[in-house]
Amino acid sequence: MGSWLVAVILPWALRYATCREVALPPGPLYRVAGFPLSLPCSVSGYEGSRTQDFEWYLYREDSGGRQIGVISTRDRGFSYAPYQPRVRSGEVRVERESGDQARLVVQRLRPEDQGRYECYTPSTDSRYQGNYSASVSVKVIPDTLQISHSRSLSGQPLTEGAELQLTCEATVRSKQHTHLSVTFGVRGGSVPGSGAAGQGHNLREIVSIGRDLGVAPGRAGDYEQRYGEGEISLEKRKGPGDRTVYVMRMAAVAPGDSGAYFCEATQWIMDPDGGWERIAQRTMELGNLTVQPLADTLTVTTVPRGEVTLPAGSPLSLTCVVRGVGAWNRSALLVQWMKRGAASGEDGPGVGAEVEVARLGPDGAVSWGDDVSRRGGGSMEKEAEGRYSLRLFSAHPSNSGVYRCTVSVFAGRRNPGPSSPATVTQRSDGVSVTLRIKEVRVSAVAALARGPLLKRGDTVAVMCNVSVATTGPFQVEVRWWQKRDEPEGPEEESAGDGRGRVLAVLTYEGFSRLYANGSDVSVDRLAADSYRLRVHATQVEDQGHYMCQAEVWGQDPHGGWYNTGVGVESAPVRVYLYSRAADLLLIPLVVGVSSALFVGVLIVATVTCCFMNRLARQRSPK
Structure with missing residues (x-):
């Protein structure tokens, strides 16, 4: 019975408790002439269709309370004469957001649009109760923006x-x-x-x-x-x-x-x-x-271009010209001078790995990366905006090669961090630098010092006789190599490009460098053209083929010494160690002692065995 009453009474109570309510934003609303007005209107608590209709009226302040129909969602002819053209053009329109929510839009407000706007919703309810309209005051203010x-x-x-x-x-x-x-x-x-x-x-x-x-x-x-x-x-x-x-x-x-x-x-x-x-x-x-883009505007060139040929010892000057960076005070630059070419002079220009000669960092600090170039003295500096020079005060054959200028630009960054990537990096064409040297002819002959046959423990002396034909002062740097008859391992076999291992070097300055491991060696200069390597207390592993290499160093006009790149290797000489007399007597002595001990032991064993057998027979019972 109770549930039946609830089922009947509850819909009736909700029907009469529900009231229609129309809502607009609170006012007054200030809007600017010439700009849009957007008035949202919503209805709730209604009966009937979920799609409700909306009608807007305007009550102007000077109209004495008369209403002006603006627009309606159900009647196309609802608009009064002042709004009909604007409604037809779409300047005044309704934008429906849902069935019970709509928005009045006036695209361009006019001063005469000022007044009180009313949003009215025609009733779809069975009983007329609640709020069927709402209004808000809109003030149209002048455009002063x-x-x-x-x-x-x-x-x-x-x-x-x-x-x-x-x-x-x-x-x-x-x-x-x-x-x-x-x-x-x-x-x-x-x-x-x-x-x-x-x-x-x-x-x-x-x-x-x-x-x-x-x-x-x-x-x-x-x-x-x-x-x-x-x-x-x-x-x-x-x-x-x-x-x-x-x-x-x-x-x-x-x-x-x-x-x-x-x-x-x-x-x-x-x-x-x-x-x-x-x-x-x-x-x-x-x-x-x-x-x-900087990649389209940046250009890096070197002065001079093409090829440069200078006498050894002359100053070398190269200039890096940078264009297309824009405002110089806006971007930091990293300028590097790179060189490709063997420092030893054995290979021609452009051959070998590329190395950094010097760099001028974004912070203005200069650092040298190539010890060979720095050895003769030089400088790197910024001459002017876009001009960076590299100078070697005394260029030597080891400075020969192909030089390039590499420029990295950090666009818009004056103080980039160490790990900051460059915006663009560009390299110049290479300039080939060749240093002429005086004509030099050199020969080297390796020989063993005269004396008795070499035996283990003796001192071996390997002579290197060098002959040089040139003009001007020169010095010779001598290097000794040893290649064993039977290398102990693959590392020793491949060391020195097949020449074996380096034992010692006597530099052009007169200093000795010893590299022999396990051997006692020394080097000296006996005469102007005679150099000597001595291996003391030789062992079996000191046997093998010995050779010497001679390199000629010249003197530039400034008094500095440089490697001319001219060198020669001698033919190898073989060192063989004979056995000593003590070594020859050792084997017979060992064999004799061993034989005597064997015979003595055999006799003692035989006598002892016979004596024991006889003693045993005497003690046996009769």
Whole structure:
């Protein structure tokens, strides 16, 4: 019985308890002439169809309470004469958000649109109760938003890494308390950081200053990262005549920053419901920007070009010319001089690994990477913007090779970190440098010193007789090699390019360098053309083939010594160690002693055995 009453009474109670309610935002609402008005209207607590109709009326302040039909969702002929053309053109329209929510939109407000707007919903209820309409006062205020610019783009392309600075002036004079926000943006180009080209309608916000005076970067591309790194900024300044100037700065433009730039100013007001509403907005075109990639503009050349031939000991001067960087005070440069060519002079120019001769870092510090070039003395310096020189005060044959200048540009960064990647790196064409030397002829003969046959433990002396024919002062550097008859392992067999192992070197300065492991060696100079290697207390592993190598060093006009690159190797001589007399007597002595011990043991064993057998027979019972 109770459940039956609930089933009958509850729908009846809900039917009479439900009341229709129409809601509009609280007013008054202040909107700017010439800009849109958007009035949302909703209905709840209704019966019938889920799709409700809406009708809007306007009560002008000077109409004495007479209503003007603006627009209706159910009657196309509802609009009064002042609004009929505007409704037909779509300037005044209804945008339905759902069945019970609709929005009145006036695209461009006029001063005569000021008044009290009423949103009425025709009844679909069985009983007439509740609120069937709501109204809100709309105030149309004059448009005082002004925007202009004092600095725009000139149309000239900017080089990658250059600084971009744009200004925009925005003011508003309103009796109401309104706020202003300013946004800088770009259309077209490509999205920075994406690597993809955009279409002409592609619009990106770069940076903006909000109605609360907070600065925020755009979220497209890499603007947030660049803003965080200080490369993008927006500043509000006081201009002449109480005007407000907004200055946007991009520390280093990139190719993706190309496009059409604009400045947008927006006027905001806080409605009675506490929400902020955009009531006016203007955009100012600032011009088109084209950013040229550094890879297209950067050029690196050397002076002189082609080939350079100098006498040994002459100064060498090379200049690196850099163009197309843009503003020199905007980007840091790393300038390197590289050389390809064997330092020993055994190979021609351009052969061998490329090495760094010297570098001038972004911090202005010079460092040398090639000890051969630094040995003769030199300098690297910045002569002027875009000109970097390398000077060797006394160039030697070891300085021969192909020189190139390598330039790395850090666009828009004056103090890049050690791990910062360069924006672009470019190399110059090579210039071939050849150093002429005097004619030099040299020969070397290796021989064993005269004396008795060599035996283990003796001192072996290997002579190296060198003959040099040239003009001017010279010195000889001698190197000794040994190749054993039977190498102990594959490492020793392959050492020295088949020549064996290096035992010792007597430098042109008279210093000795000993490399022999396990052998006691010494080197000296007996005469102007005679050099000696001695191996003391020789062992079996000291046997083998010995050879010497002679290199001629010349003296330049400044008194410095240099390797002429002229050298020769002698024919090998063989060292064989004979056995000593003690070694020859050792074997018979060992054999004799062993035989005597064997015979003695045999006799003693035989006698002992016979004696024991006889003793055993005597003790046996009879």
